[in-house]
Amino acid sequence: MSAAEKHGSVSAAKEDGSVSAPASIDWGALVAAATAARANAHAPYSRFLVGAALLADDGRVFVGANCENAAYPLGLCAERGAISAAITAGARRFLACVVVTGGPGAASPCGGCRQVLAEFGPSFPVRSVALDGSGVLDSSVAALLPFAFDPAQLPMIDEKRRA
Numbered sequence: 770m771s772a773a774e775k776h777g778s779v780s781a782a783k784e785d786g787s788v789s790a791p792a793s794i795d796w797g798a799l800v801a802a803a804t805a806a807r808a809n810a811h812a813p814y815s816r817f818l819v820g821a822a823l824l825a826d827d828g829r830v831f832v833g834a835n836c837e838n839a840a841y842p843l844g845l846c847a848e849r850g851a852i853s854a855a856i857t858a859g860a861r862r863f864l865a866c867v868v869v870t871g872g873p874g875a876a877s878p879c880g881g882c883r884q885v886l887a888e889f890g891p892s893f894p895v896r897s898v899a900l901d902g903s904g905v906l907d908s909s910v911a912a913l914l915p916f917a918f919d920p921a922q923l924p925m926i927d928e929k930r931r932a
């Protein structure tokens with residue numbers, strides 16, 4: 770059994786959960802970017818360092834690291850940091866996300882981050898990687914968060930205002 774199987778790697782669901790990580794994506798570069806970001810994580814309380822890398826549709830890669838706070842609930846996840854950096858730089862559509870942790874096992878995004886990722890595309894792939902080699906999990910936003918709350922469910926918000 771491979772590490773990916775051991776940790777519940779999702780394989781090939783389409784439409785509903787679109788998985789099978791696209792080969793055209795430079796996963797190695799994204800893992801490297803997320804790993805570098807992780808090194809800057811501010812996680813003095815949990816010591817659970819996380820890095821995330823987000824590939825925008827224009828080829829740019831945005832990264833984030835978790836940023837904890839002495840007031841625990843104020844901590845921010847790496848994925849949301851990456852999303853914020855991307856949005857600040859004008860990116861809106863994403864092709865892939867990588868989340869890197871130390872292990873053991875691949876850690877997928879928390880529930881809150883799943884909803885935030887879903888805001889920008891329900892079907893892009895999400896790869897979680899454990900740096901100790903104990904797990905790789907290929908999934909997608911849709912597979913991680915089926916039946917996500919969708920901006921389209923806000924009838925008063927038209928396309929123009931969402932952009």
Ligand SMILES: [Zn+2]
Nearest residue numbers: 846878879882
């Ligand atoms: Zn999170």
